[in-house]
Structure formats: structure tokens, C-alpha cells
Amino acid sequence: MKEKYFPQEIEQKWQRRWADEKTFEVKEDPGRPEFYCLEMLAYTSGRAHIGHVSNYSIGDALAWYKRMRGFNVLHPFGWDAFGQPAETAAIKDGTDPEAFTRSAIATMKSQLQRMGISYDWSREIATCDPEYYKWNQWFFIRMFERGMLYRKLSPVNWCPKEDISLSNEQASGGVCWRCGTPVIQKELMQWFARITDYADQLLEGLDQLEGKWPDRVIAMQRNWIGKSRGAHVRFEIADTIDSVTVFTTRIDTIFGTNAIILAPEHPLLAKIVEGKVQHDEVLAFADELKREKRGGVQTEEQEKKGMFTGGYAINPFNRERLPIWIANFVLMEYGTGAIMAVPSGDERDFEFSRKYAIPFRQIKLTADGREIPPDEMQEADESWTITVNSGQWSGLASEEANRLMTEYAEANGFGQGAITYKLRDWGISRQRYWGTPVPMIHCPTDGIVPVPDDQLPVVLPKGVNLAVSGGSPLDHVPEYVNTTCPKCGGPALRDTDTMDTFVDSNWYYHRYCDPHNDAQPFDAAKVAYWLPVDQYIGGIEHAVMHLIYTRYWNRVMRDFGLVQFDEPVTRLLTQGMIVKESYRCPEHEWLFPEEVTADKTCKFCGRPVQIGRLEKMSKSKKNAVDPIEMINIHGADALRLFVLFAGPPEKDKEWSDSGFDGAARYLQRVWRIAYKWQSRIVGASSDGGEPLSDLKDYQRQLRRRVHQIVRAITENFEERLHLNTCISSLMELTNEIYAFDQAVEKSGEVTAADVAVAREAFEALIRMLAPFAPHISEELRESFGHQESLAFARWPEFDAELAREEQIEVAVQVNGKLRSRLFTSAEASDDELRQAALADEKVTAATAGKDVVKVIVIPRKLVNVVVK
């Protein structure tokens, strides 16, 4: 063992050895319990960043722990390799996306390997491999055959900057999720997956994830699915045979309806205005609203705008004539695209009616039983109180009125209970090159025909000119487009769309279980062994899209008989970001920290800099920390230790250079004390059997702390995964060893018992350090005379008896205020504690002249003397 710790040297040594000995490669073994530890696959951006370090350090700590606990741990890695950025980069560099992506993978892989994460690299996949995306195509065809996919002309969100279609989710907020450019709409034929058929299942499944997934992820998914119970109500259109149906969750307020309002896109609009004086004006207005919606950045609530169409509808409950309007705030995508406006019961309707002076009536009592006249209302009352002015339903509580009025509508044939979701079908096609080709053929005779299975994969052609505007680059590749129909053999055209990359990430972790299977997506038995994923770790940004789509896809696979379970991920941890301050000069924009003086002014111009709140790291803000540079400074172990120690895994953590130094310093400290004891322990190991009884105080103290800390760290891994406090505990143990070492120094000799106690402590320390800093742990373990990798070592066990304190400190309170402390034997009885507390002079001083009302004794913790 070397006297000094050289992280670069030992990290390289162990990374090579793990690879050579295939230490982390695993096979199914029905005799052993399995644990599937999964980190989200990496997008092939080209560089590893600190977020990767954080994500994989968390996962690796758990993988190491579970492995040492005897689990057969599957811990794989792969690449999310398709997608727009590679295509954009390729266009810019004049290369092709495949070359760009392959080189990004090579770079990132070599970077990530320097972190020494315990991956089974034999299972590595990249989603751009034809061997992988072949099965995307296979799934696509199976889903098409079962009617789970369909095509429709639909306005797609289009990012004008990246020239790509976006899903609703990717365009949420009206801007491109990647580049922030305002989104425009374009009408295109699109492929959709009927995820809405699974809305209820996806919602119900969330119940079983409660407590195992973060609350906010569950809340976001519930909100995204957006289930509402209500009713469809059909309103006849006056003087016609037509009717318009609205969706409402508050049929109990229907007597307060003062208008029917349609979305500008509503299909009945043309008919309603036909022959009316308003015809031209209304249609022009509708067009304007549609245009605004298209171009508008919808981040802020817009002012409500509407126009009367000239038509009237009949309220089926009271035959009242209601004007039909159109307005910008009614969405065609939700419900039926038409609403009944109830100003007294809905804030939006109230605002709208006030703006256009549409009269209305009150239909609710306030909570204290008053009826506020419409003219005096300041706002709508959306509460569920008592119904008034509502015919035979007046005087009922809202809930009951709602139920009875729905029944009435059903009985009279003008309405029925209905459930509506916010969730939309998932548009899965993209008009881009770098993705899985849609395996479909358009035949003039036979229509849409899937590519036969034996012709899969449909391979993405190489050497395609990407810099075409409009449509897909594949449209411009005749040898790809022109094919023959598998049914009739006649000339036909290939579908030139590619799939949304979320398809790729839906089932990659199933594929890890059987990554080289060329006969099927995976062997069901292998997946049955490993899945569900026991612990999934990734960024919160995937809370909705990825994690809903993959839950959906798993259910589709279940319905194909490929898997037997509903929820593919048992536990989810969303890790926080690593953040750092950023500095901005009014003159010189973003500054590197070294360009800022000590008194926070700009080095170039002397102006005071604005200090950005702790922000996500980015190159442009000059606050990024490059993991490879950090590894070059102190090594991967120190980097991993730092990111885990900075805070609990799910919280954002602040980067600190001195904290990083501290992590490295801690490892050096471990090394130094291990070096000092190593030869004593290794030398003594041959005779073995040193006495562990009749120990001196300082020896018992170390043993006790070892067992206490093993217990604390073990429980933490099992229950909370607060890895930062595990590391604190390891530091405490190390401090304890130093204190022990000092005591040994003081005693003037090193006894066999000292060596035995030290051996136990080092064995525990080294094994428990492995999940956080595996390289140094392996090296130390080897130095302490073990041949086998720590990966095959067992996690230390604790002995509750040994962990027990002999002497304890008991707090003594008077009326809940701390007054004194007692040092007593851990076995002291309640009564002994009570007596000792009452005899304490600080207590007698504080209670002098008062009556002791009662004495509360919490065994081994505290005595509270209550006086009056």
C-alpha cells in the first residue's frame, strides 16, 4: 500500500479490472432475489455534464448496496440516440446525424466510464441501432393491427426554428420545449396512439404508486390526465333541427345559463350563421381568433373576446332562449368545444358576461344563506351550496341537484352523465429524418399496409440531404419512398414519417433484460425475472411525458401478453439539479467566477455584478462545472462523494469548490489512517482470533460506534435513501477511528485487542464506503488482504447488543425548559431517573418555593419536572 492516495492511479486500475473481470455483468438467477436499479438513459448531447454525475452516483450507491446485500443487481446503461438536436447539429456541421451521434456516444461513454459506475456494459443499447428500433416498428405494426393507432389530419405544433413538429406536451406553453421558440400550427396527416383509451387505467394505477413515487409527480400526472365527471347536455338550436352539445361539471347551475358559447373552430358555426346578418362578420372574427391562437404566445391569460352569432339555443330545462356566441376562451380540444355560460357560478363566464353586458340570473345561495342580486355580484360563486331559481330543483344542495338533474336529462333524452379528460391522444409521428422510420406503405389499391415482419427493420437510409425545407427529408429520397405494396405487389409509397423519440424510451429498460434478442423484442421470462424496475432515478423534467408514455406502453405490452404487470416502475426518485451562482455584468454579460472581484464587481469595468440566484448550470451562463475537469483534479470518488454529500438526492444541490476539496480531503484522511493501521492488521491476520472481550473503554467505544453506524447507514439505505447523511455517518466513523488511534498512541503500545478492534472498524468502514467511493474502497480492501472484489463482499451486519450505549446523558427539564443533564447508566430505572433529577442542584434551584405537580420520565431520554 502506498503512503499517499493517488486517485487517478487507483481509479484507472479498478476500472480496468472491473471491465476485464466482467465484475458487474449479471445473468438471471432464479435462486437469488433480483434488484433492478435503473437510471434514465442518456441523451446523446455529446458531453457528460454534472447532472449525469449526480444521477448515476445516486443509482450506483444503491446498486452497490443492494449487491452487497446479496441481491442479483441489474444495473444497465444506454443511449437515447435519436432526435432533433443531432439532426440540427449535423446540418450545421455538414455531417450526418449518425456520425454525430456515434461520436457523441463514444465521447460520453469514455467520460462516463471515468466515473466508474458499476454498469453491466454488455447490455448497452443505443436507440438508433436498427437492432433496437426494429422493435419500435414491430410494436407500431402490432398496435396498428389492433386499432391502437390511427391517422388523422391535424393541426400540429410546429417549431419554425427547428422545422419540426412537436407534440402538445413538447409545445406546452406555446413554445418549443427545447429552444423556446413560439410555436405555430400546421395541418398535417399524423399518426396517433390511442392513449386516451388507457386514461382511466393510467389514473387508477397512480394509486398504487402513492408513497413510492414523489407526490408531485403523481399530482402532475393526475393533473395531466385531468379527469372530470359531469354531463353532456344537448341544446336545440332555435328554428332549426340542429342541436349543440355542451359539457358541464355543474349541471346544477343550468338555470343560470345566459348564453351558449362555441369555440371559434366549432363545426356548427357555419350552419348557425348561415343566412344571418352577422354571417360575414362572425366568420371573419372566428378566423381572427383562430389566427391569434396559432401565432399567440399562450403563456399569459388573454383577454376574453367574443361575438354574438345571431343564433339562439333553447335551454332544455326551462325552454329559455339563449344567445349563441363564439369566444376565444372556449377550447375546441376540450369537452365538446361548446359551453353553457353561467356567470353566477363561473368566474370566466362572469367576466365574459360583464364585458358584453349579457344579463344573467342568480342560482346559488351564499354559504350564509343569502341571495346576491346579479347586479351586486363582484365575482362568481363557484362553491357547492344551495340551488335557487331552478324550478323543481330549487332548495337542493348542489351535489344532489347535480345528480338529480343529470338523471332528469337522461330520462328526457337531452343529456347524459359524461367523463372528460384533458389527456389527448399521443401524436407519435414526426416529419424528420433522425428517428425510427414508420414501417408503413401507402398503396393506391390497398391503402395503408404494414411492412411485413420479415422485412423489418425498415432501415433509415444513409446520406440523406437534411437541409430541405418543409416536409420530411425522407420525402426527397426516391429510392426510399418508392417501393412495392406487400399485398398487391404494385407500386406504392413508403410512409416518410419517423417516430417521436418518446417511443424509443418507452421500453428500453425491458430491452436491457434481453438486449441482443433478434427474434422478439425480449424474452418474456427474462423480463418477468427482472421487472418491474425496483428503483428508477432521473430528472423531474420527465415527470409527465416519459413517465406517462412508458406506463401506457407497458400496459400495451401487457395487453399483448408480453408482460404480466401494470406498473413498470415500483419506486421513482427524481433527483435535484446541481446548481451554482451565476454572475452578470451590465456591460459584459455573463462572467466566469474568476472574472468577478472579491467585492463582486466586474473585473473588466468595475461595475457591480448581479448575482444570479442559484441556477441550473449552463455553458451560456458560465456557471457550468465540467465533471471531467473535476475528475482530473481530485478523482471520480471525490466527485461522486461530493455530489451525494451536498444534500438529499431529491433536492437541488449547490456546487461548491471548497466542498469538493473537502470531499477529497476526507478520502485522504481515510487513506492516511488506513495506511497507518494496514500493516498491523494484515500482519496480525495470520494468527487470527484476537480477543474482542474484556476491552478497555476506548476500544469498547469504537466497537460500539461501528455497530451504531452500521445500523444507521443500513436503515438509511432501506428506508430513506438520504445518502448525504450516510456519508456524514461514515465521516463520524472515521473521526471515531482517529480518536481511537489517539488513545492507542497515548497507551504507548499496540495490543492484539487494539488490532482486532481496528480490523473490525476498517472492514466496516471500507465496505460501507464502497457505494460512495468504490475505487478507493476496492484499493483499501485489497491492501487489507482480500483477493476478491468488494462487489462480492457482504454488507456488514450490526449487533444491537454491541451498539447499545452503556452511559447515557439524560436531559432534565423544568416546565419543559432544559436545566440540567444527568449522566447515568443506560439501565437506570424511571424511578432512579426521577430521584436523580429531583436531587439535581440546578433543578432544586429552579423549583425552589414551588410545588412539584408531576414528573414525566421518558426512559433513556429526558426527565421533565412540572412545577407550579
Next chain:
RNA sequence: GCGAAAGUGGCGGAACCGGUAGACGCGCGGGUCUUAGAAGCCCGUACCGAAAGGUGUGGGGGUUCGAGUCCCCCCUUUCGCACCA
């Protein structure tokens, strides 16, 4: 507006079931070693106070022998959704 989370020393954070607030680390101060420095090792470090003692977990109430922890009201911050009828 709706939903979720969070507010604790100079800083990152501990305190898991209501029971000694501030573990561990950073920073800072002191000591030791050294020709000197660095590193290491040791000690100290919530605030006020010379001390006795007092005050302290965003603010205000409450429950309790006892509240960072539970309940009510309010403030602030972050994140997500946002005209979803």
C-alpha cells in the same frame, strides 16, 4: 388562480414516532508540528452577555408537561399546470 414542495447558524445541511436544535462538512478562530510555510493532527465556533443567565428553527395564534416537528391564519421562495367549462 389551482396543485406540489420548502423556509433552521456566516454557508451546504442534520434532527426519522412531538422529547437535549444545529450531527457531518465548508468557512472562520486558536493550538501543535516546522527554520518557515503548506499539508496533517488537536481544540473551539447559533446569537446576546464579563458572568449568572437569556434568546433562538419565516411571522402570529393554538394544542401539549414539552413543538423545528401537530392544528389554524398569514408572509416569502421554488417548481408544475394554467381560460380544461
